[in-house]
Amino acid sequence: MRVSTASTYESSINTLQRRQQELSLAQGQLTSGKKIGKPSDDPTGAARAERALIEQTRGETTLRVIDASRNAMTLSEGALGDAVDLVQTAREALMAAGNGSYTAGERKAVALQLSELRNQLLNVANQQDGNGGYLFGGQGVQTAPFLDAVGGVDYASTGGQINGATDERLPLSVDGQQIWLQARSGNGVFTTAADAANSGSGWVNAGQVTDPAAYTGKSYEVSFSAGAGGALEYSITDSDGASIASNQPYSAGKAITDVPGVAFTISGTPSATGTPPDRFTVAPSQPELSVFDALDRALAVLNDPNANPGQVMQGVNAGLRDMDQALSSFSSARAMVGETLNRLDGVGDRTDARILSSKTTRSNAEDLDMVEAISDFSNKQTSYQAALQSYAQVQKLSLFNYIGN
Incomplete structure (x- = not known):
């Protein structure tokens, strides 16, 4: 079969260009460290890498929600601890007020102490989370959730809690209505x-x-x-x-x-x-005991100079009973928050493992094996040089070059 000079030239140039493209691709892969520069390089691998990236992004979003929830729960646990201390102090003051030898003036002094403790409790109940929200704001409110009105403390929000937008129920607030205003009345039964x-x-x-x-x-x-x-x-x-x-x-x-x-x-x-x-x-x-109303009832008795001993003792004992129920409510809520913090640690560990798995899958799909890539680049460079030398030799096969010699 006759092979024309033009055909030989064209074949040599095609080979040279192909080798040059392969060398350029290998060089680009070495530079980026990725074996997939565009989806067409490996459609299946690109799809796997994309799915892994999406899963990794979801995990990182979950970690941010976990951090926000951990911050809110840590602050809530501290606030409930402060509330327990304040209620315990109020209980001790009430016990002192039950002393039958106390005069009306002495009971009034105890009432002043209880009033100050009540104000501190209200401040704790309206504590913010550092992000513009309120720890005990329930399902969300733009202002302080507990309002000190004429008839007592009202809840300006909606009961419940805000959860982060993840598959896990990660609370960003606590149900303040249930904790502060809906303890079990009496002795709980x-x-x-x-x-x-x-x-x-x-x-x-x-x-x-x-x-x-x-x-x-x-x-x-x-x-x-x-x-x-x-x-x-x-x-x-x-x-x-x-x-x-x-x-x-x-x-x-x-x-x-x-x-x-x-x-x-x-x-x-x-x-x-x-x-x-x-x-x-x-x-x-009934679940209707408000720690603020309980203190208000005790204050009304202690501030009344005409209260007889029976009324004083009834007010003091009712106050002690209600303080015990408030303490029980705060302690239960504190235990729940502590359990949530433990659960957040578990969710965080699982999410970290999920992110690591996604990164590994993505790396396996698109990252370059440097040892193999360097060897491949060296081979392609040798092939390219061989193609150049071959082309140089083919150029000399022209009839005119033969006649000229």
Whole structure:
């Protein structure tokens, strides 16, 4: 077969250009450290690298949310710790106010201390998270969530919490309404109270559950009357009007166990001659206890110079009972926040592992093996040089060059 000079030239040039392109590609890969410069270099590898990059970006976003959540939960844990300390101090002040030898002036001094503690608690409840939000802002509010209104402290936000936009539930706030305003009233199971119209010196303690299975959850009323010789007697009826106990002899400080499953103690001397006679109630506990309202009730009694000993003791004991429930609410919330911090550590570790896996997958798909690449570049450089020398020799095969020689 005859091979023309033009065909030989064209073949040599094509080979030279191909070798030059291969050398240029290898040089570019060495410079960038990547074996995929554009998707067409390796469509399958490019797709794998793209998916890995997306997964890596999601993981890095999750880490930022984890950092924000950890900051909010750390601050919340500290704030709840401050609240526990303040409530414990308020409880100690209330215990001191229960001293029967205290004068009205001394009780007023205790009330001033409690008022200051209340203000500090309100500041803690409205603590910010450093990013313009509020730790106990629930589902979000632009201003302080707890407002000190005329009738007490109101919640200006919506209960619940804000979660970061990730697959994991990473809280960025805490449900302040539940923690500060919705503790269980009474002793957590039932609530004892003295009627506001009572005129005697009797007061009732928080009581306790003696048999959970026997407690019916009904409301009960204890009323007093004068028996034979003027001796005090009490009667108990339930919320259905049924008589539980009738004309039982009253003994101050002795536990009353007539109500099924519970026991409570009435101390002092209730009045049986008032209109109406003194009454006390037992009702199921409700999630409605506000630590601020509890302090306000105690302050009202301690600031009243006309309060009789029974009213003072009732106010003090009710305050102590409510402080215990507030402490329980804060401690439970603090434990929950602590558990969230532990969970954040676990989520962070898993996310770090996910990011590392994505980086590895991406690297395997697009990163260059430098040893192999240098060897390949050297081979392509040798091929290119050979092509150049071959072309130089082919140029000399012209008929005119032959005639000229």
